Amino acid sequence: MHLRDTPQEAAFRRDLRAWLAEQVPRHRDGGAPGDWTKALHAAGYTGLTWPAAYGGRGLPPTYQGIYAEESALAEAPDHSNVIGLGMVGPTIVSHGSPEQQQRFLEPILSGAYVFCQGFSEPDAGSDLAAVRTRATATADGWRVTGEKVWSSYAHQADWCLLLARTQPDSTAHTGLTCLLVDMRSPGVQVLPLRQSTGDADFNQIVLDDVLVPRDCVLGPVGEGWRIAMTTLAHERGTFGITLTARLTVEFDRLLRTVRDLGLADDPTVRAELAELHVQLQALRWTGHRTMATLARTGKPGPESSVLKLHWSVTNQRLAAFALRLLGPAAVLDGPDSHAAGHWQHLRLRSRANSIEGGTSEILRGIIAERVLGLPRTR
Numbered sequence: 421m422h423l424r425d426t427p428q429e430a431a432f433r434r435d436l437r438a439w440l441a442e443q444v445p446r447h448r449d450g451g452a453p454g455d456w457t458k459a460l461h462a463a464g465y466t467g468l469t470w471p472a473a474y475g476g477r478g479l480p481p482t483y484q485g486i487y488a489e490e491s492a493l494a495e496a497p498d499h500s501n502v503i504g505l506g507m508v509g510p511t512i513v514s515h516g517s518p519e520q521q522q523r524f525l526e527p528i529l530s531g532a533y534v535f536c537q538g539f540s541e542p543d544a545g546s547d548l549a550a551v552r553t554r555a556t557a558t559a560d561g562w563r564v565t566g567e568k569v570w571s572s573y574a575h576q577a578d579w580c581l582l583l584a585r586t587q588p589d590s591t592a593h594t595g596l597t598c599l600l601v602d603m604r605s606p607g608v609q610v611l612p613l614r615q616s617t618g619d620a621d622f623n624q625i626v627l628d629d630v631l632v633p634r635d636c637v638l639g640p641v642g643e644g645w646r647i648a649m650t651t652l653a654h655e656r657g658t659f660g661i662t663l664t665a666r667l668t669v670e671f672d673r674l675l676r677t678v679r680d681l682g683l684a685d686d687p688t689v690r691a692e693l694a695e696l697h698v699q700l701q702a703l704r705w706t707g708h709r710t711m712a713t714l715a716r717t718g719k720p721g722p723e724s725s726v727l728k729l730h731w732s733v734t735n736q737r738l739a740a741f742a743l744r745l746l747g748p749a750a751v752l753d754g755p756d757s758h759a760a761g762h763w764q765h766l767r768l769r770s771r772a773n774s775i776e777g778g779t780s781e782i783l784r785g786i787i788a789e790r791v792l793g794l795p796r797t798r
């Protein structure tokens with residue numbers, strides 16, 4: 421594991437930091453939706469690790485890690501196609517036909533095609549292999565009926581990577597297929613789900629006799645589980661670095677809140693801050709370990725589960741602590757409240773941290789079995 425940038429990585433970080441310092445303020449406070457994505461694409465910061473043949477720069481994962489860290493620290497907006505860029509695109513690079521690669525990869529990088537991920541269902545979340553959305557063969561492709569839930573960005577998406585059961589009598593991991601579904605197809609209905617924050621970032625997708633042409637099957641029919649695992653492995657790629665950098669930004673904001681409230685000399689406040697700082701450093705080094713495994717093997721490795729679990733605990737703890745500091749003022753929300761309601765929003769949003777991208781219970785099971793080598797429960 422190397423903890424310092426190579427000279428090439430240091431030069432990349434320096435250029436990126438200078439570019440972000442100039443571009444982020446301009447885009448954070450205005451501009452049309454998609455402008456930031458266009459700027460990122462034009463500057464060559466999309467698809468850093470994708471092969472050059474598909475519009476990427478063919479760089480090692482450490483560069484994606486540097487991008488993730490610097491853009492989070494600069495509080496840069498996200499690319500408009502988070503799922504396409506980080507998960508679906510790399511899956512198409514690995515498993516797509518040459519025609520699919522030609523058709524989808526460049527528009528994913530430029531943000532012209534926004535993707536969502538239609539895996540979870542009302543009865544298939546942690547147990548993803550229980551997927552029941554079914555696709556039946558037609559003369560030209562597949563007819564899909566079912567229901568997906570918690571699909572982030574589906575309300576903005578042009579396309580969905582959908583996991584469906586194509587073999588009716590199959591169970592669990594067999595008989596599943598990945599389909600690229602045009603979200604404007606007749607029979608697709610997207611119903612936004614409102615969260616406790618008031619935002620509606622994710623959605624229910626109802627599919628009623630949706631026709632999917634044969635050339636939109638991703639990978640071999642019946643091997644959807646293997647394809648879906650590629651997608652999920654990419655979700656874990658550099659997300660630890662991003663999450664840790666975002667937590668660093670929140671920790672700095674917390675220090676400002678502590679000072680604003682005149683609590684910097686309070687010994688109980690200082691003790692909690694010190695503990696949060698230690699947790700943050702532990703996360704940072706675990707992130708470096710995950711990155712080292714990714715660079716060596718191409719896969720993030722089971723320590724990424726430690727990272728995700730520990731990040732969600734620390735983020736929730738930090739948000740709860742900030743609200744405790746506000747005391748009775750914590751119940752005031754909106755633009756006139758402390759930090760314009762930032763802590764109230766983070767506290768509510770952070771509740772989902774221990775569910776999204778693998779629940780804490782599932783991650784504890786993975787750590788027990790694959791990191792600690794304890795006996796399997798099933």
Ligand SMILES: Cc1cc2nc3c(=O)[nH]c(=O)nc-3n(C[C@H](O)[C@H](O)[C@H](O)COP(=O)(O)OP(=O)(O)OC[C@H]3O[C@@H](n4cnc5c(N)ncnc54)[C@H](O)[C@@H]3O)c2cc1C
Pocket residue numbers: 536537538539540541542543544545546547569570571572573622772775776777778779780781782785
């Ligand atoms: C913010 C957010 C964004 C999301 N975005 C997407 C998306 O874009 N696309 C998508 O497909 N999905 C998405 N999801 C869904 C997410 O992947 C699921 O919520 C998650 O996998 C858990 O599934 P579930 O909600 O069905 O809970 P369940 O699997 O029903 O679990 C319910 C409870 O039982 C526990 N449990 C279940 N099985 C076990 C076990 N074997 N051992 C111990 N405990 C267990 C769980 O930990 C949990 O506490 C998103 C979720 C959130 C919160």
